[in-house]
Amino acid sequence: MVDPWTIFWVVTTFGLYIIIAIRARAGSTEDFYVAGHDVHPVINGMATGADWMSAASFLSMAGLIAFMGYGGSVYLMGWTGGYVLLALLLAPYLREFGKFTVPDFVGDRYYSKVARVIAVLCALFVSFTYIAGQMKGVGVAFSGFLGVSFNVGILIGMGIVFFYAVLGGMKGITYTQVAQYVVLIFAYTVPAIFISLTITGNPVPQLGFIGNAAGTDVSMLDKLNTVVTDLGFREYTSTDKSQLDVFCITAALMFGTAGLPHVIIRFFTVGSARAARKSAGWALMFIALLYTVAPAVGAFARMNFVDTVNEATYIADAENYETRAAEILADGGKPVPEWYKDWEKTGLLAYEDLNGDGVMQYRGPDAPDGLANEVTLNRDIFVLANPQIANLPNWVIGLVVAGGLAAALSTAAGLLMVISSAVSHDLLKRTFRPDMSEKSEMLAARVAAAFAVLLAGLLGIFATQLPFVAQVVAFAFGLAAASLFPIIFLGIFWKRMNKQGAISSMLTGLVTTFAYIYYFKFIDRTAEHWLFGISPEGIGFVFMWLSLAVGIGVSLVTPPPPQAIQDLVQDIRIPGMRRIHGARDRDMPPTPETKVT
Amino acid sequence: MSEEQPTGPSAANQAAYWKSTLRLTISLLAVWFLVSFGAGIIFRDALDNFSIGGAPLGFWMAQNGSIYVFLLLIVIYCIRMTQLEKKYGIRG
Numbered sequence: 001m002v003d004p005w006t007i008f009w010v011v012t013t014f015g016l017y018i019i020i021a022i023r024a025r026a027g028s029t030e031d032f033y034v035a036g037h038d039v040h041p042v043i044n045g046m047a048t049g050a051d052w053m054s055a056a057s058f059l060s061m062a063g064l065i066a067f068m069g070y071g072g073s074v075y076l077m078g079w080t081g082g083y084v085l086l087a088l089l090l091a092p093y094l095r096e097f098g099k100f101t102v103p104d105f106v107g108d109r110y111y112s113k114v115a116r117v118i119a120v121l122c123a124l125f126v127s128f129t130y131i132a133g134q135m136k137g138v139g140v141a142f143s144g145f146l147g148v149s150f151n152v153g154i155l156i157g158m159g160i161v162f163f164y165a166v167l168g169g170m171k172g173i174t175y176t177q178v179a180q181y182v183v184l185i186f187a188y189t190v191p192a193i194f195i196s197l198t199i200t201g202n203p204v205p206q207l208g209f210i211g212n213a214a215g216t217d218v219s220m221l222d223k224l225n226t227v228v229t230d231l232g233f234r235e236y237t238s239t240d241k242s243q244l245d246v247f248c249i250t251a252a253l254m255f256g257t258a259g260l261p262h263v264i265i266r267f268f269t270v271g272s273a274r275a276a277r278k279s280a281g282w283a284l285m286f287i288a289l290l291y292t293v294a295p296a297v298g299a300f301a302r303m304n305f306v307d308t309v310n311e312a313t314y315i316a317d318a319e320n321y322e323t324r325a326a327e328i329l330a331d332g333g334k335p336v337p338e339w340y341k342d343w344e345k346t347g348l349l350a351y352e353d354l355n356g357d358g359v360m361q362y363r364g365p366d367a368p369d370g371l372a373n374e375v376t377l378n379r380d381i382f383v384l385a386n387p388q389i390a391n392l393p394n395w396v397i398g399l400v401v402a403g404g405l406a407a408a409l410s411t412a413a414g415l416l417m418v419i420s421s422a423v424s425h426d427l428l429k430r431t432f433r434p435d436m437s438e439k440s441e442m443l444a445a446r447v448a449a450a451f452a453v454l455l456a457g458l459l460g461i462f463a464t465q466l467p468f469v470a471q472v473v474a475f476a477f478g479l480a481a482a483s484l485f486p487i488i489f490l491g492i493f494w495k496r497m498n499k500q501g502a503i504s505s506m507l508t509g510l511v512t513t514f515a516y517i518y519y520f521k522f523i524d525r526t527a528e529h530w531l532f533g534i535s536p537e538g539i540g541f542v543f544m545w546l547s548l549a550v551g552i553g554v555s556l557v558t559p560p561p562p563q564a565i566q567d568l569v570q571d572i573r574i575p576g577m578r579r580i581h582g583a584r585d586r587d588m589p590p591t592p593e594t595k596v597t
Numbered sequence: 598m599s600e601e602q603p604t605g606p607s608a609a610n611q612a613a614y615w616k617s618t619l620r621l622t623i624s625l626l627a628v629w630f631l632v633s634f635g636a637g638i639i640f641r642d643a644l645d646n647f648s649i650g651g652a653p654l655g656f657w658m659a660q661n662g663s664i665y666v667f668l669l670l671i672v673i674y675c676i677r678m679t680q681l682e683k684k685y686g687i688r689g
Contacts, residue, residue, distance in 0.1 A: 065660075073659035077633045080664045084629045087671045088622050092678075206661060210650030219651020237645075237656045247638050254633075277678060281671040288664050295660040573615055576688045580605040 002147040005398030010146065013183050013402045014160055017409075020179055021164030021172045029441050032169030033100035033421050039174055039269040045282025047177035048266045050184065050410035052079075052287055054130075055137030056472070057294075058184055058407035063379030065298030066305075071239035072298065074249040074537075078477075080284060080291050081250070082257025087280035090258055092273035093492045096572040100268060101418070102261040102484065103426040109491040110502040111565055113431050118506050120422045122483045123261040126476045127415045127422075128459060130262075131452075133472045134412040135460025138405060144346050145401045151461055158457040161409055165416045166449045170269060173413045180406035185289055187396075187403025188383075192293045194390035195300050205296035213303075224303050231306065232367030236299065241535075248538030255544055256477025259485035262414040265421070273575040301382035304389055309375060310362040312336045314351055336360065339388035348378040412456065419456075420449035474517045478540030482509030486547045492573070495566045497551060500558040505551030512543045606686040614685040621677050625670050632658060632666040 026032040039047070057079070065072030097105055102123055107116025135154050142153020164172040192205045200208035200220050213223045224236045234240060241249075257263065266283075267276045312334045315324045325335035343349050351360055354372050363373040384404075387396045424445035429436050436444070483506045490497040490505070517536040520529070527535070534542060560566070571577040606614070636644055637659030644655035649662070682688070 070656055070659065073637060073656075076660050077637055077663050080667050081629065081633050084626070084667050084670055088625060088674055207650075209661065210652040210657060212651055219648075221652050221656075237653060243638060247634060250633065250638065274675075274679065274682070277671070277675045281668070281675055284668050284671055288668055292661050292664055570611075573618075574606070574611050574687060575682065577605055577611075 002145070003394060003398055005395045006145050006401050007398070009395075009398040009402035010405060013179075013406060016179055017160060017164055017176045020175045021168045024168045024172045024175045026167070026169035026171045026442075029100075029425075029438050029445065031171045032442060032445050033268075033417075033425065034265070035169075035171040035174045035269040037098075037269065038271050041270055041275045041279035042282050043174070043178055044266060044270050044275075044279045046181045046286050047174045047269075048263065048279070048283035049286030049290075050177040050181035050406070051266055051414035052263060052283070052411070053184065053290060053407050054411040055134055055141075055404060055408035057290065058188065059137065059380045059383050059404050062294045062297040062301065063382040065295050066302040066382050067379055069234065069236040069238060071241050071246070072295065074241075074246055074253060076291055076295060078250045078253025079257055080287060082254040083280055083284040083287070085254060085258040086263065086267075087277055087284075090264065090488055090492070091267040091276040091280050092575070093572050094264060094488070095267050095270060095276035096273045096575055096578060097568075098268075098578065100265075100425055101421045102264050102488070103422060104430065105491065106487060106502065106506075107426065107430060109565065109568070110487070110497075110499045111562065112499040112503065115487075115499060115502050115506070116426055116431060118503060118510075119484070119487075120426045122479060122506065122510060123418055123422050126260065126479055126484075127262060127418045128455070129472055130476045131412050131415040131419075131456045132459035132463050134408045134415070135456050136463040137408040138412075139460055141401055141404050141408070154457050154460045157405070157409060157412075158453050161413055161416065162450065162453045165413050165420075165453065166446050169445065169449070170265075170417055173410075173417060174269060176413065177410045180410040181286060183399075183406040184403040184410075185286070187399045187406075188290055189293055190396055191386040191390055191392060191400065192297050194392055195304065195386055196296060198390055199300040199303055205293045205300075209296035209299060220303070221299065224299055227303060227306050228364065230368065231310065231362060231364050233364030236302070242533050245533060245535050245538055248534045248541045250538075252481050252538050252540035252544075253473075253477050255481035255485045256540055257480075259480035259483075259488065260476065261418045261422075261480075261484070262411075264488075265418060266414070297386065298382065301386065301389070305377075305382070306362060308334075308337045308389070309340060309360055312340075312360050314353065314358055314360055315341065317341075337389075339385050342388065343381060343385050348381045348384070350376045352376075416449055416452050416456065419452040420445050423448040423452075474521065474536045474540075475514075478513045478517055478537070478543075479510060481540035482513040482543040482547050484509075486544055486551055490548065490551055492569065494552075494555075495569045496555055496560055498555045498558055498561040501551040501553075501555030504554045505547045508550040509543055509547035512546060513540050516543070605688075610685040610687075614681055614687055617681050617685075618678070621674065621681070625674055629667065629670055633663045637663050 030036055061075055094105055099105060103116050103119035106119035107113065135157060138157035139150040139154040142148050142156060143150040164176050193203050196205040196208035197203050199214060200211045201214040202208040202211050208220065211220060212218060213220045221237060228236055239246065267279060270276050270279050313328045314336050315321055321338065321341060328335040340349060352374050354374050360375055361371045362375045363371050384400060387400055424441055428444050429441050486509060487502045487505050516539045520536045571581060636655060641655030641659065644658065645653035647654040649657050
């Protein structure tokens with residue numbers, strides 16, 4: 001069964017993205033890499049919101065929080081707090097520096113091709129890990145809701161991204177991301193408002209979250225704590241993680257967010273340092289619209305799931321749902337809800353009648369009544385089934401699928417830009433073929449983007465066989481925090497930081513973090529062996545300090561950077577000085593480049 | 598506006614601007630640390646003795662409150678930086 005409204009929304013939104021792409025074609029490398037350096041701060045903020053909020057934020061986060069309770073706070077604080085670091089420490093200065101990419105800054109600031117190439121490798125690894133997850137999300141959405149196979153779904157998604165990323169570059173991506181933001185935020189908040197009304201009687205989810213349960217004078221969270229502990233789960237407002245681990249994961253996600261290349265490059269697209277600061281504020285506002293709703297949705301969905309599913313009488317597929325449901329109600333029982341039956345077909349929910357009583361027992365590990373759990377569910381169900389749980393019309397349900405696709409495609413496009421510019425600009429133009437004309441660089445960028453789309457699709461198709469894809473949170477954020485953030489930060493705030501320091505700092509962060517995550521994710525999964533009890537998701541924060549220390553130590557025992565570089569750092573700290581000293585965004589004079597060592 | 602020379606703001610102004618920028622950045626980051634790692638994690642249990650609406654305060658800070666403060670911090674930063682730029686004749 002394919003819902004016509006789902007098809008309607010997916011076709012309409014995809015058509016919209018294509019129209020935007022045709023109207024926003026890139027004419028120059030500046031258009032292609034940074035959308036001409038003149039995007040309005042609010043527009044860029046919105047585009048950053050879509051760029052940032054991935055399939056995981058949209059589909060999985062509320063469900064994760066629903067199961068983790070307080071433990072889910074690491075994502076909420078981590079993925080928003082990073083924007084404070086970005087706005088205060090990186091974005092305005094990197095914009096003032098100009099240029100196109102993160103490795104551009106690293107290569108120029110540290111006057112070294114080696115540093116540039118290592119930064120390219122970090123950016124590529126982080127981006128490919130991340131993009132595979134997005135393409136997988138696209139495949140899941142298509143196969144689950146549009147009646148086509150997983151692989152065909154990925155191919156359709158690749159086709160759409162190919163069209164606007166290869167044709168329009170950053171310019172095309174910026175304006176499609178704005179449209180995608182509108183689609184995804186609408187699809188997320190409308191069902192949230194209605195489910196908030198159902199559970200708490202308050203239409204504002206953020207207020208419902210701290211309000212009372214509908215029709216009672218008990219607070220919603222207190223009631224939820226009672227409900228879940230009665231079934232043998234942990235209290236909702238508690239966590240099984242240690243305080244130190246919560247601290248480290250939150251920090252790794254924050255510093256990782258600030259160091260992620262696909263987020264940073266969005267701030268190269270605005271006109272000035274001042275615009276970059278404002279834009280970071282707008283970006284966080286657009287992100288907060290979803291992120292402050294998510295914990296409410298998680299809590300409401302958990303409550304609603306227990307209310308409607310636990311102790312409900314199951315109705316088999318062979319029976320007529322309506323007549324059987326009426327019979328159960330007449331007997332004073334609770335029939336399994338209709339949305340449950342609808343979603344059961346997707347395999348996201350399953351019921352196994354262990355005690356043969358025909359009633360669905362949903363239980364935690366320490367159920368006081370000793371009964372076994374009979375209901376298993378995929379956490380994504382909480383966002384996907386929300387509109388039906390809240391009895392919303394069919395057109396809203398289709399919109400959620402379009403919203404999930406918008407979230408996945410917009411993030412994938414941002415990552416594609418990092419990948420293609422890393423190859424065409426940083427590897428070719430700035431490292432191996434400096435005499436390349438602008439026209440051939442554009443062509444190279446488009447070819448690189450096309451190849452990146454293909455590779456991303458393949459990674460998505462084989463995602464289930466590639467274990468690292470499932471570890472995006474650990475790998476992408478950990479590596480961004482430990483290898484990219486320290487050298488960008490020191491490059492701006494410490495003039496004395498030199499080439500040797502930067503190279504050793506990046507390598508330290510990269511090798512230690514990668515090794516730790518790989519070891520504890522794939523070789524030894526015993527949590528008792530973790531260093532200080534810190535999980536692989538949080539270790540990036542620890543190795544970030546090591547990377548900072550190594551960078552500073554090595555710089556101090558090697559010669560200081562050339563005067564021209566120290567002047568460059570001085571200039572990017574004071575907005576406007578780069579321009580006064582003759583640097584223009586286009587064709588900035590190359591900084592002195594020492595021989596590759 | 599009128600004091601702007603082709604060479605940009607004076608060295609003294611540049612130095613003063615950078616010093617003020619650093620001071621502002623450090624104080625805002627202190628608040629950033631206190632509301633997230635402080636209120637939401639380290640002092641969470643103590644704050645849970647208080648509540649905002651029906652939610653324990655520490656829990657709420659970790660899931661909602663800190664995000665509002667983050668947003669406020671960036672807004673303050675933008676306003677203060679614009680004032681600093683005006684004060685020291687920096688034209689970005």
